[in-house]
Amino acid sequence: MAFHLLDRDRRGGETLVTALENALKAIGHCERCRMLAESALCQICDTAGRDHALMCVVESPADVVAVEDSGSYRGRYFVLMGRLSPLDGIGPDELGLDLFEEQIAGAEIREIILATSATVEGEATAGYLAALAKNHEVAVTRIAHGVPLGGELEYVDSNTLSRAISTRRALDAD
Amino acid sequence: MSERRNVDSEPAFILHARNYRETSQLLEAFTHNHGRIGLVAKGARRSKSPFRGALRLFQPLSISWSGRGDLATLRIAECSTSANNLVGTALMAGFYVNELILTLLHRSDPHRDLFAHYTALLAGLADAADNVEVVLRRFEMALLSEIGYGLCLDRDSVHHAELSPSQRYEYRVERGPVPVDATSGSDMVFTGVELLAIGRGDFAEQETLSSAKRLLRNVLEHHLGGRPLKTRKVFASMKRRI
Ligand SMILES: [Zn+2]
Numbered sequence: 078m079a080f081h082l083l084d085r086d087r088r089g090g091e092t093l094v095t096a097l098e099n100a101l102k103a104i105g106h107c108e109r110c111r112m113l114a115e116s117a118l119c120q121i122c123d124t125a126g127r128d129h130a131l132m133c134v135v136e137s138p139a140d141v142v143a144v145e146d147s148g149s150y151r152g153r154y155f156v157l158m159g160r161l162s163p164l165d166g167i168g169p170d171e172l173g174l175d176l177f178e179e180q181i182a183g184a185e186i187r188e189i190i191l192a193t194s195a196t197v198e199g200e201a202t203a204g205y206l207a208a209l210a211k212n213h214e215v216a217v218t219r220i221a222h223g224v225p226l227g228g229e230l231e232y233v234d235s236n237t238l239s240r241a242i243s244t245r246r247a248l249d250a251d
Numbered sequence: 252m253s254e255r256r257n258v259d260s261e262p263a264f265i266l267h268a269r270n271y272r273e274t275s276q277l278l279e280a281f282t283h284n285h286g287r288i289g290l291v292a293k294g295a296r297r298s299k300s301p302f303r304g305a306l307r308l309f310q311p312l313s314i315s316w317s318g319r320g321d322l323a324t325l326r327i328a329e330c331s332t333s334a335n336n337l338v339g340t341a342l343m344a345g346f347y348v349n350e351l352i353l354t355l356l357h358r359s360d361p362h363r364d365l366f367a368h369y370t371a372l373l374a375g376l377a378d379a380a381d382n383v384e385v386v387l388r389r390f391e392m393a394l395l396s397e398i399g400y401g402l403c404l405d406r407d408s409v410h411h412a413e414l415s416p417s418q419r420y421e422y423r424v425e426r427g428p429v430p431v432d433a434t435s436g437s438d439m440v441f442t443g444v445e446l447l448a449i450g451r452g453d454f455a456e457q458e459t460l461s462s463a464k465r466l467l468r469n470v471l472e473h474h475l476g477g478r479p480l481k482t483r484k485v486f487a488s489m490k491r492r493i
Contacts, residue, residue, distance in 0.1 A: 161485070163346040163347075163481060163482040164346060164349060164481060164482060165481065166481035166484065167485070168489060169489055174492065196307065197307050197308040197309065201343075204342070205489060208493055209493070234305060234330075236304045236307060236330060239333060
């Protein structure tokens with residue numbers, strides 16, 4: 078794209094540069110959930126119609142967009158902007174856990190849904206957040222990981238399949 | 252080592268992975284016959300990638316790659332046995348050991364014995380019946396021997412006499428135990444009975460285990476040459492909040 082802009086479309090390139098500059102200047106982090114935001118609160122935290130007692134913890138803004146696109150969630154979020162990654166020196170401080178603890182210590186949050194990735198570091202993050210939440214009166218749940226809808230078992234990798242089996246749930250007969 | 256080549260069905264573990272470009276990952280792997288190698292896993296983060304689900308830390312793998320050990324291209328990665336499921340302290344210990352290997356081993360040096368020790372370490376960490384501290388101390392000692400800095404725990408380094416259980420010794424890195432009198436206050440002073448038990452790998456006594464931790468921490472710090480371990484800093488910060 079850079080070559081195309083330099084070669085053919087310098088005016089378009091300048092417009093793009095100005096737009097990026099404005100975005101970099103205007104976009105910060107929501108002071109409540111750390112989502113990318115143009116004002117102090119992001120649009121989700123600023124919406125009265127959502128269930129602010131339900132907090133979904135995700136790794137990145139892209140994860141927020143993915144959960145929002147699913148259309149199945151009406152709570153709020155907490156965006157870690159990463160995951161525990163000890164070999165990269167990423168720990169509680171880098172993930173904004175002061176803010177997280179402050180919020181779960183307050184009376185508003187009733188349930189935390191841990192939606193970190195199904196990687197080893199994502200699991201480590203979920204386990205650690207659950208341990209932190211133990212000191213407070215909040216319910217903690219972890220999103221299920223398993224067989225994709227429409228997926229045939231023989232094409233599912235063995236780790237995913239063994240996880241799906243170990244986290245199986247009872248099926249109502251009626 | 253500079254020629255292009257193919258390696259097939261090599262036993263391996265992923266020590267560390269980081270995202271690379273839009274959909275790929277850069278991996279540091281520990282392999283049985285080729286030691287530590289760097290790999291690029293192209294498209295590993297795509298939802299349809301054949302690597303997806305396999306490239307997990309601590310998962311015993313069989314991998315095939317093309318190219319040199321600095322940055323070869325991963326072709327196939329398959330789980331060879333079921334995953335080592337590490338949780339809590341054992342999981343943190345696993346991260347710590349991965350950082351030790353990444354810091355102390357050079358790329359493309361084969362360390363077949365250490366690979367066996369690493370495999371045993373992970374099985375021990377995954378087994379709730381095993382003491383994480385004991386499993387860690389055994390691995391640290393094996394790692395030091397493997398890189399040529401094995402501990403000297405049978406004879407003193409002055410008279411080359413067998414260690415006496417009741418004598419106190421100061422352990423000097425790269426030299427060994429030196430007899431000292433009872434008043435010496437160094438952090439590296441141990442009784443003969445402790446050093447002998449550590450040498451036998453006998454950690455039944457809690458005293459021996461805490462002495463081994465102090466000894467190995469100091470010796471490893473020396474060989475790390477002042478490079479601080481990131482995992483240690485992160486664990487300290489995690490513990491403060493629990
Ligand atoms: Zn927000």
